[in-house]
Amino acid sequence: NAGVMQNPRHLVRRRGQEARLRCSPMKGHSHVYWYRQLPEEGLKFMVYLQKENIIDESGMPKERFSAEFPKEGPSILRIQQVVRGDSAAYFCASSPGQGGDGYTFGSGTRLTVV
Amino acid sequence: KQEVTQIPAALSVPEGENLVLNCSFTDSAIYNLQWFRQDPGKGLTSLLLIQSSQREQTSGRLNASLDKSSGRSTLYIAASQPGDSATYLCAVGRSNNDMRFGAGTRLTVKP
Numbered sequence: 001n002a003g004v005m006q007n008p009r010h011l012v013r014r015r016g017q018e019a020r021l022r023c024s025p026m027k028g029h030s031h032v033y034w035y036r037q038l039p040e041e042g043l044k045f046m047v048y049l050q051k052e053n054i055i056d057e058s059g060m061p062k063e064r065f066s067a068e069f070p071k072e073g074p075s076i077l078r079i080q081q082v083v084r085g086d087s088a089a090y091f092c093a094s095s096p097g098q099g100g101d102g103y104t105f106g107s108g109t110r111l112t113v114v
Numbered sequence: 115k116q117e118v119t120q121i122p123a124a125l126s127v128p129e130g131e132n133l134v135l136n137c138s139f140t141d142s143a144i145y146n147l148q149w150f151r152q153d154p155g156k157g158l159t160s161l162l163l164i165q166s167s168q169r170e171q172t173s174g175r176l177n178a179s180l181d182k183s184s185g186r187s188t189l190y191i192a193a194s195q196p197g198d199s200a201t202y203l204c205a206v207g208r209s210n211n212d213m214r215f216g217a218g219t220r221l222t223v224k225p
Contacts, residue, residue: 033212042217043158043203056212091157102148103205103213107157 002027004094005074006106013082013113021077021109025094032075033103034067037089049075082113116141118206120216127194128224135189135219137204142182145207149178149189152201152218161202162189194223 005024013019025032031050035043045059049069060067064082069075079086089110093103117140127133137147146165150158162171162178164187170179177190191198201220205213 035215043205043215045212045214048212059212093158102146102160102163102207104160105150105158110155 004029004092004104004106006090006092006109008109009107011109011111013111015083015113016081019079019082019086019111019113021079021090021092021111022074023077023092023094023106024074025092026096026104029094029096029104031095031097032069033093033095034075034077035091035093037091037108039088043091046077079111082111084113087111087113116144116206116208116214118204118214118216120202120204120219122219123217124220124222126222126224129194129196131194131223132190132192133194133221135191135202135204135221137187137189137206137216139185139187139206139214142185143208144182147178147180147187148205148207148213149176149187150203150205152203154201158203191221194221196223196225199223 007022033048034046037043047060047067048056052071064080066078089108091108092106095103119138121136144166148163149161152158164171164180175192180187199222201218203218204216207213
């Protein structure tokens with residue numbers, strides 16, 4: 001079991017470009033969560049998805065950010081027209097059910113906007 | 115709204131000491147509570163998961179307790195080692211979706 005796989009590990013984008021972050025949950029996990037960690041800060045919830053459904057996106061910025069978890073393939077967090085303030089570590093976690101068994105985290109994607 | 119606070123923000127101890135990390139939360143209607151470890155530049159490693167019906171969990175030198183009524187959890191680390199140096203995060207799970215994280219306690223164990 002490969003665990004939660006995130007790629008790329010590091011991503012550098014120029015201001016105005018798009019960033020696409022991928023997350024493959026653990027085998028058998030159908031719930032995916034995205035978190036953002038700014039330097040020297042804690043993890044902030046962004047969005048919770050199940051297959052083909054966004055369950056809770058209360059932590060997502062209203063503009064430029066979107067997430068999906070298609071029937072086939074990984075979950076994608078997309079950031080359009082990136083700005084320097086988007087530079088952060090983005091972590092994905094998965095769980096088999098509604099969090100009762102806790103989360104398993106990926107190693108994260110470190111986005112740097114130059 | 116659930117608020118999770120971890121005290122202290124940073125802690126430095128000599129090797130061999132026993133130590134306690136604290137986590138408090140404002141809404142006692144939790145589903146579970148999970149302690150994680152994060153090394154610099156790395157992801158999160160799950161240490162212990164306590165369901166809302168449980169009072170404690172143990173793994174090796176680690177023991178986590180949960181007191182829902184007072185909104186508190188503690189992580190006890192026995193006989194600390196330099197390899198325990200990391201940031202420890204407490205996360206509180208709500209009934210049907212996301213977990214809310216504290217800002218973490220940065221632990222340094224000096225040889």
